[in-house]
Amino acid sequence: MRIRPRPRRALAATLTVLALGLTATACVPERDDIPSEYITFFGGEPQNPLNTTNTNENNGGEVLRNLYRGLVYYTEEGEPYNAVAEEIEPNDDSSSFHVTLKDGWDFTNGEPVTSSSFIDAWNYGATAANAQLGADFFAGIEGYDDVSDEDSAETEMSGLTEINDREFTIDLSAPDATFPTQLGYYAFSPLPEVAFEDMDAFGEHPIGNGPYMMDGDNAWQHNVSIQMKANPDYAGEDKPQNPGIAFKHYSDLSTAYADLQSGDLDHMLNDVGPNAYPAFREDFPDSYDDSxxxxxxxxxxxxxxxxxxxxxxxxxxxxxxxxxxxxxxxxxxxxxxxxxxxxxxxxxxxxxxxxxxxxxxxxxxxxxxxxxxxxxxxxxxxxxxxxxxxxxxxxxxxxxxxxxxxxxxxxxxxxxxxxxxxxxxxxxxxxxxxxxxxxxxxxxxxxxxxxxxxxxxxxxxxxxxxxxxxxxxxxxxxxxxxxxxxxxxxxxxxxxxxxxxxxxxxxxxxxxxxxxATTAWNPDLEDVRTNWQGMPAYTEITKDGE
Structure with missing residues (x-):
C-alpha cells in the first residue's frame, strides 16, 4: 500500500510555529558571591563528580579543560603542542613513545607533577573495577585488555613504564602515529596522589595543574554554579589574563540570554538558544560569533x-x-x-x-x-x-x-x-x-x-x-x-x-x-575568541574596567 505524501509546505508551516512559539520554564541560578571581576559563562550541572576519566559530557568537560593540562594541549586553531611534556619521542613505527616531562609543573596543592601522576591516573581510568566512562581512551596502550577485563585483578597496564620522575614510556598494542595528538584530551590528564584516596570525594573538590583552580571549598554549588580562580603558579603558556571564571547553571537558554542582556551573565558559551537565533546578531552587533x-x-x-x-x-x-x-x-x-x-x-x-x-x-x-x-x-x-x-x-x-x-x-x-x-x-x-x-x-x-x-x-x-x-x-x-x-x-x-x-x-x-558557534557576550569583554571546539579561549578574556 502506498502511503499518501504530505506536502512540504505543511511541514514548513509547522516549523515556523515551532521556531516562534516554544518557550521553557525558567530557573535562575541563585548565587551572589561570584566576584564581579570574574567572567561568567552559561553552564549546566555536570552528570558526575569532576573526574577526568569519568566525564564524557560538556558541562563537566569545560570545567576539566580549565583545571588540568596534560602532556599536550591545543592552540585555538586546534594545533597540538607540548604542554607538560618536554618531548614525546616515537620509535621507528610509532608503537612506543618515550616521554620527558618539563620541570616546574605542580598541582595546586603543591604536589609536583611526575611520571607517576600520569601513569597512576591512566591505570585508574582503564581498570574495569573503576567503571570509568572514559576507559576506552586507553585502549591502544599495551595491557589495556588485561586491566579492562571485568574478571581480571590486574590494575596496571604493562605498556606504561616509569623510568624516573620526569621520564616514562608508553608502549602501544599497535603502531599509531597520531597517538600524541590525542593526549591533549582531559582523560589523559595527570592526577595528584590525594585523588586515589577517594575518587568520588576528589571529584567534588578536584585539584589540578591547569590555568584555573577551584575557588574554595564551596566552589561547586550543585545546580547553581562552579567557580574557579586563576592559578597563580600555573606553568603553562596560556596564563589567565583574568582573575577567575564561573559557570552559572541554567535550566534553559532563554533565561541565560535574558541575563546576558541585563548584564547578569557575561558569555553564552557556544549557543544563544533557539528563541534568540533571529535577533542575537542585532542584539549584540559587536560581540557575537557564528563561525x-x-x-x-x-x-x-x-x-x-x-x-x-x-x-x-x-x-x-x-x-x-x-x-x-x-x-x-x-x-x-x-x-x-x-x-x-x-x-x-x-x-x-x-x-x-x-x-x-x-x-x-x-x-x-x-x-x-x-x-x-x-x-x-x-x-x-x-x-x-x-x-x-x-x-x-x-x-x-x-x-x-x-x-x-x-x-x-x-x-x-x-x-x-x-x-x-x-x-x-x-x-x-x-x-x-x-x-x-x-x-x-x-x-x-x-x-x-x-x-x-x-x-x-x-x-x-x-x-x-x-x-x-x-x-x-x-x-x-x-x-x-x-x-x-x-x-x-x-x-x-x-x-x-x-x-x-x-x-x-x-x-x-x-x-x-x-x-x-551562534554565541554572544557582554560588550565589555575584551579579547574574546572562539576556539576550534566552539568554546571561548577562557584565559585570554578580560573585562573592561576590571
Whole structure:
C-alpha cells in the first residue's frame, strides 16, 4: 500500500510555529558571591563528580579543560603542542613513545607533577573495577585488555613504564602515529596522589595543574554554579589574563540570554538558544560569533530499539528515518540558517574537510524513497506501531529541533513520532548511560582532539566509551585499526573514509547538521575568541574596567 505524501509546505508551516512559539520554564541560578571581576559563562550541572576519566559530557568537560593540562594541549586553531611534556619521542613505527616531562609543573596543592601522576591516573581510568566512562581512551596502550577485563585483578597496564620522575614510556598494542595528538584530551590528564584516596570525594573538590583552580571549598554549588580562580603558579603558556571564571547553571537558554542582556551573565558559551537565533546578531552587533567548529548534531537509534537492529530490517528503517528528515528546511526555520547540513559523521573544520563518502545520499531528504524503504522493512516484519521518539534534555534548547525532526518523520512516513523530554541534561545522560532511555536520543558530539578519529572511535567502535547505542560491526572496527596503524594522518584518511561508508549503511546515529558557534557576550569583554571546539579561549578574556 502506498502511503499518501504530505506536502512540504505543511511541514514548513509547522516549523515556523515551532521556531516562534516554544518557550521553557525558567530557573535562575541563585548565587551572589561570584566576584564581579570574574567572567561568567552559561553552564549546566555536570552528570558526575569532576573526574577526568569519568566525564564524557560538556558541562563537566569545560570545567576539566580549565583545571588540568596534560602532556599536550591545543592552540585555538586546534594545533597540538607540548604542554607538560618536554618531548614525546616515537620509535621507528610509532608503537612506543618515550616521554620527558618539563620541570616546574605542580598541582595546586603543591604536589609536583611526575611520571607517576600520569601513569597512576591512566591505570585508574582503564581498570574495569573503576567503571570509568572514559576507559576506552586507553585502549591502544599495551595491557589495556588485561586491566579492562571485568574478571581480571590486574590494575596496571604493562605498556606504561616509569623510568624516573620526569621520564616514562608508553608502549602501544599497535603502531599509531597520531597517538600524541590525542593526549591533549582531559582523560589523559595527570592526577595528584590525594585523588586515589577517594575518587568520588576528589571529584567534588578536584585539584589540578591547569590555568584555573577551584575557588574554595564551596566552589561547586550543585545546580547553581562552579567557580574557579586563576592559578597563580600555573606553568603553562596560556596564563589567565583574568582573575577567575564561573559557570552559572541554567535550566534553559532563554533565561541565560535574558541575563546576558541585563548584564547578569557575561558569555553564552557556544549557543544563544533557539528563541534568540533571529535577533542575537542585532542584539549584540559587536560581540557575537557564528563561525563553524568541530561538532555535529545527530541522534542515536540504539540497537535495543525494536525493529532497528543492525540487520536488513533495521538498516531499511534507519535509512527511511534519515531520508524522511528535511534538514535544509529545519535549518532555515529553526536555526535561521545558523547550521550546515551534515554530509558525513565528522565536521567540516577537521583536516581534510567534508569527505565525499559513498552512500552519503542517505543523509538527504528523499520522502518518496523513505516511504519505499519503510514499506520494504514492513514486508520483512510489520512495524509495531509504537511511537518513534527522540529523547532530549529540555534544559539545552533542543525542543524545537526535536519537534521539527519528529514532525518531518511523522508527516513523511505516516507513523507516530514525537520528542521525549528529560528535565535536565544529567537526567537524560543517566538514562542513556544506564540503558533505560527506551527511545532514540540526542547525541551531539564535539571533537575531543582534532581528528576524525575522535568522532569515529569514541562513538562507533565496539565498546567505545561514548558508543551509547551499543553499535558493533567488525568490518568497521578493522578499518579503524588499519587507520590507527597508518604512518600519518594522510595515510590514515582512506581507512577512515571506508569506515564512514560502513556507517552510511548501518546508520547507528543519524547525522543532522554541523554546528556553528551562534554565541554572544557582554560588550565589555575584551579579547574574546572562539576556539576550534566552539568554546571561548577562557584565559585570554578580560573585562573592561576590571
Amino acid at each position: 563553524p567548529y568541530a561538532a555535529i548534531q545527530n541522534f542515536t537509534i540504539p540497537e535495543s530499539l525494536p525493529g532497528f537492529q543492525t540487520d536488513e530490517e533495521g538498516r531499511l528503517r534507519r535509512a527511511a528515518i534519515s531520508m524522511a528528515i528535511d534538514r535544509d528546511l529545519i535549518i532555515e526555520k529553526v536555526y535561521f540558517d545558523g547550521r550546515q547540513t551534515a554530509e558525513d559523521f565528522g565536521a567540516p573544520t577537521l583536516e581534510g574537510g567534508i569527505r565525499d563518502i559513498p552512500g552519503k545520499e542517505v543523509l538527504t531528504y528523499q520522502p518518496e524513497k523513505a516511504r519505499e524503504l519503510w514499506e520494504q522493512a514492513n514486508e520483512i516484519r510489520p512495524y509495531s506501531g509504537d511511537t518513534f521518539q527522540i529523547a532530549y534534555n529540555a534544559d539545552g534548547g533542543h525542543e524545537q529541533w526535536v519537534e521539527a525532526v519528529t514532525n518531518s518523520i511523522r508527516q513523511t512516513l505516516d507513523i507516530p513520532a514525537s520528542g521525549k523530554a528529560y528535565a535536565t541534561f544529567q537526567a537524560q545522560r543517566d538514562a542513556v548511560v544506564n540503558r533505560t532511555v527506551d527511545a532514540a536520543f540526542r547525541s551531539g558530539w564535539i571533537a575531543d582532539y582534532p581528528s576524525i578519529s575522535s568522532f569515529l572511535v569514541s562513538n562507533y567502535r565496539t565498546g567505545g566509551g561514548s558508543n551509547d547505542g551499543d553499535y558493533s560491526n567488525p568490518e568497521f572496527d578493522d578499518l579503524l585499526a588499519q587507520a590507527s596503524s597508518a604512518p600519518d594522518s594522510e595515510a590514515a584518511q582512506p581507512y577512515f573514509d571506508e569506515a564512514q561508508a560502513v556507517l552510511m549503511q548501518d546508520l547507528p546515529q543519524i547525522p543532522l547538521w554541523y554546528y556553528s
